[in-house]
Amino acid sequence: KNQVEQSPQSLIILEGKNCTLQCNYTVSPFSNLRWYKQDTGRGPVSLTIMTFSENTKSNGRYTATLDADTKQSSLHITASQLSDSASYICVVTVTSGTYKYIFGTGTRLKVLA
């Protein structure tokens, strides 16, 4: 069964600190993996996309890694800011005749001043 699991479910950190969010997937056949940021009351916004052959992708203070062998991805946030408070959703794309997007349940991050 295609599944995407994220951890932790929620996280609280102090402004300026770094954090890492995890995504484990059991998906086949794998096409790509995206990380989305969803602010409260808004739709998700794409942060990064990685294909099978890519193992790291950066977008400002956000760095995503992918280990296709262990089927794990992480999103590292450097020098967190209050505006980083949001839910972060991992989405894995399956290609099996058609494109399907498997969404994780997200990690809710709260950055405190």
Place this chain on the structure above:
Amino acid sequence: EAGVAQSPRYKIIEKRQSVAFWCNPISGHATLYWYQQILGQGPKLLIQFQNNGVVDDSQLPKDRFSAERLKGVDSTLKIQPAKLEDSAVYLCASSLDITDTQYFGPGTRLTVL
């Protein structure tokens, strides 16, 4: 570039009533998605259109939910009759094509009393 537009932003109805949501995708985007996002969960795909044809509606509760995308542009999602468990945020997303990044609208928060 204008984003994905949705209306209304909020809707409160009583169970057994009907409700309709509207989505205007980004101009030129062939693929349109409707998602249901229950609080604390990741988005769940309800229906996916490619132009005005349905690609995937396997998770759409067809006894009460319906959607259409006339002329391959705007789309409406209808619930008739609504149940308490339909309380959720309904997200519309669009992409240039089926393999491209999805851009999400702000969502419609539905409360069924």
